[in-house]
Amino acid sequence: MSEAGPLHNEMVTLKIDGRALTVPQGLNLIEAAKTVGIEIPHFCYHPHLSVAGNCRICQVKVKGSPKLEIACNTKVREGMEVFTHLTSKEVAEAQAAVLEFILINHPLDCTVCDESGRCKLQDYHYKYNARDSRFLENKVRKVKAKPIGPYVILDGERCIACTRCIRFCDEITKTGELGLVGRGDRVEISLSEGRRLDNPLSGTVADLCPVGALTHRPWRFNTRIWFAKEAEAVCPGCSTGCNCRVAVRDGEIVLVRARLNPAVNKEWMCDEGRYGFKRFLPKPRLVRPLIDGSFAEWTVAAARFKQVLQGELLVFVAPDLLLEEYALLKEFLSKLGQKYSVVLSYRRRTLNALQALLISPDYAADFRAAEFAGLVAGDLEASYNETLQRVREGKADGVLIFGQRALLEEDIDDHVLQGLGRASRTAAVLSSAESKLSSVLGVVLPGQSILEKAGLLINGSGRLQYTSRVVEPPWGTKPEWWIINALAAAFGIKLGVSGDESQLTEHYLKNEPRLAGLTVSLLSKGGVALKF
Amino acid sequence: MGNHRQILLANIKEADQHTLAGYESRGGYSVIRRVLGMEPLKAIEEVKKSGLRGRGGAGFPTGVKWSYVPRNSRKPVYVVQNADEGEPGTFKDRLLLERDPHLCIEGMLICAWAVQSRRSFIYMRGEYCFPYMRVNQALADCYRAGYLGDNIFGSGFSHHMTLHRGAGAYICGEETALLESLEGKKGQPRLKPPFFPALAGLYGCPTVVNNTETLAACVRVFELGAEAYAQIGTAKSKGTKLISAAGHINRPGVYEIELGYPLERFIAEECGGVWHGRKLKAVLVGGSSFPVLRADELAGVNLDYESLQAAGSALGSGALIVMDETTDMLAAACNIARFYAHESCGQCTPCREGAGWVAKIFDRLAAGRGVVGDIELIESVCGQIAGHTICAFGDAVALAAQGFIRKFPEEFKARIKGAGKHLPNGAEDVSRLKGV
């Protein structure tokens, strides 16, 4: 037995479908097969939940074993020879049979089921079975369309009893709301009387459910998934940086699912984050510049903006800009030649134990990137509060508010508005058309939401991740990095990083020595832990 | 009861055998006293030498099972007596528990000493209330006598035994499901690996689960000596077995026979032959979990592990269900299929859905709505349940159903629409056996 530890991982060589592969000891066959691009279908298995071994669809043939083994519960062994459906008729038949068994009592709900088009049962059926039903009997009936919590709705008949949802509530949140009552083919998901599925991560069970037995209430019946475009993004809700997949149709977010990232969020998401994406797309939207509260042309507004920057500056930055934007801003401000101080709107949040399982105690997704870029340092919350206080006391002369959430909503009180009104030079980049700030600021440029950009984020643990664009920005708005570049150009300052959208991130990575060797494609595979 | 050597049932007819005084008056608890002076490993060797095999159904060599328990385990070692007798046709453990509870306790103490367990449980099916009271009393008497507790028989070895009542679930007779149930969860069998009871059993600790009859037999193994015990029976089936004989016979009941006794003779003599002077049609041996045997398949078949296995059946729990010529095999198949559908725990896909499916097809056949392809469908479905499940329950579903349709194909074919009536004795709706 080798010692545990990343440097002492014993490797095991085995054959799957005749192909030799060498993988770390301790891997199960599903994970091992994945490394060589072989899919072993599975419903009940999840890398971050206990092994249940009840669906039986991951059965494989292992040489020397008289019966088929389930891949999820079989660890790699030196010299093992494994045969999947690709090379074993017995395995293919067994998998087809499991699908047939699941389908005999499964309701013909595809036409009305939200899971359709992204349903593992559908996908596997077409891949591994695709035969007509031989079932002539009456199906078992169970509960239909029953809300079991504020965010999740249950269809008992669709359930395949994989127990992923139960294991999640038992092992991860430890709230134990769910159980499978009954016996035999009458088993059904149930909660106890008076109880709801209301832990802070409750929506995760709808992600975990391989079929449409548990689906999201807020998005029920809103669209077919094939009409939507999906983007692999990072949730901007807090500095945990949960990986997610966001589906958008006609500019509306229609589904948010967690993405697997063992180092960040496993495959979980909190309800606040998941169902709260809308708050990053304010309505109505600011799509034209404002000067003294009235609409203006870009060129005029930009000139005014340039004026504001000529003098000492108090800079408020939003906590959800991209790393590239923080870097650009830092470079710009340092080359500008003015006295300036930068604060980030960080406010600590109190969380209960359940929330703290996944949520970070802040609403600041990317504050670490601002630190990495050298833009801010030290006690962020104290600095932010102090600077706000200075504004309130009328001690601010030049104020730059960079990003919609650079000032927290709860902080925009009358004193702050007065203080800003009294300052001689004020400018902002905002995205909401209804910000109270607009009326007291000298010039406002229409910026974009984090969801409308693609780029890098650093989460609270220092992990560098890449987020893709989720929605198209409204016409008339510009991303913050573009605005910085434009302003720099107006001052004749050449910034180190290109302002071309398609190469923003690549250029940044190339020019940042601390991130040497990293590329977007590398970072898209789960991110990289940084030490700083 | 013929000339069978009565080892387990030696004292079963004594009116006070269930009392401590009665038990001891006939030599009870003298064996454990002696065993407590033996090296535990030697005790395991004795059981191995005796060739004793599990009497609950699986027939696994008992001594070998005990030897799997790690020596010097830092975790406590548990012994659990499987008194969840639920296999259809089986009622022999009940006899022991009711009439000779101390034999069951003494046997368990022998096992406990051998594997160095200080804590054991008797898991008794919930329906057995009268036996429960008997064992309850027996345990209380043992504690009072110092035969259980902190210093049993003055040996310095401590052992505590708890009687636990089940709540009506056949699957809890499966050893890992039993452990789950004992831990306070649903009786759903565990995955093996990694949950082999000897290594990760009750509360994740090394555990031996043995059937009541097996543990009772242990007393006799040490009483007679392993060699003498191994003289009884056949090459691979040592000792005696309690056979629960039921169905269409004149003398149903529990019989103790030397393993290897011819089956047909057993039915004819011990059981008094088929009742009402009728002809034998079929027998289910070992419970409902193995293929039925036709009357014409019984020649040369003996009541032991190897002979029955060779005949395509198994000794199993030692149940024997006899069916006479009036029995409609479709009705029998419906009955058993419905049993499995009802008792399936529902954990894994093939059994959960398949057991229900098979029962529904049989019911449809019985209701006269069978269609061409139904028999083949049952075969196919069963073929995809067997070997693909977490536990042997799935295999039982398949073996039982396949047994009926393979051994009596004509009766099932006759139920396919348009195939013409072919019903024995003019019976009509046959989903339910008429019995008498």
Added chain:
Amino acid sequence: MKLSERAETALAEIKKKYPAEKSAVVPALYIAQEELGCLNEEALAWVAERTGVQPAHVRELASFYSMFYSRRLGRYNIQVCRTLPCALRGAEKIVEYLRDRFGLKPGQVSADGMWSYEEVECLGSCGTAPVCRINDHYFENLTPQKLALIIERLTVEKPDLSYSTILDSLGVGLKDYPKSEIV
């Protein structure tokens, strides 16, 4: 919420017999069922509280095991074994008899609350088939006539046929009723 003093004490005593508290959940369910007449929501909540098992999982257990009932049954619940050995020896006639005599379907309770019946799986008394279990007592070697006599006696004598988990005692049963001879 609390059950009666003796119920609470009984559970406390039973818990001592197990190394882990959760193992006492089935006995707790029996106690609650006995005290409250069936495993209603109150009962399940009590069990969850007393054993530290999540309420949803208590509900799982109550529905998994056949001997737990979520509705009140008749004072005498006649459980007729329907599995093969009993079926072979006339269980169907017993069921038919009960259906006709009481005019009830399995699971239904008579208007006076006295009777209910159901079909159950193998009771482990195949040698004396057909067999029924009334509450916690076995009645073997049945015929419809015998069962009729038993029911008559139960109606008149109203004996205790139940096992009490709280008192750890079995009701006396039908006096002088022959015990089975299964040897």
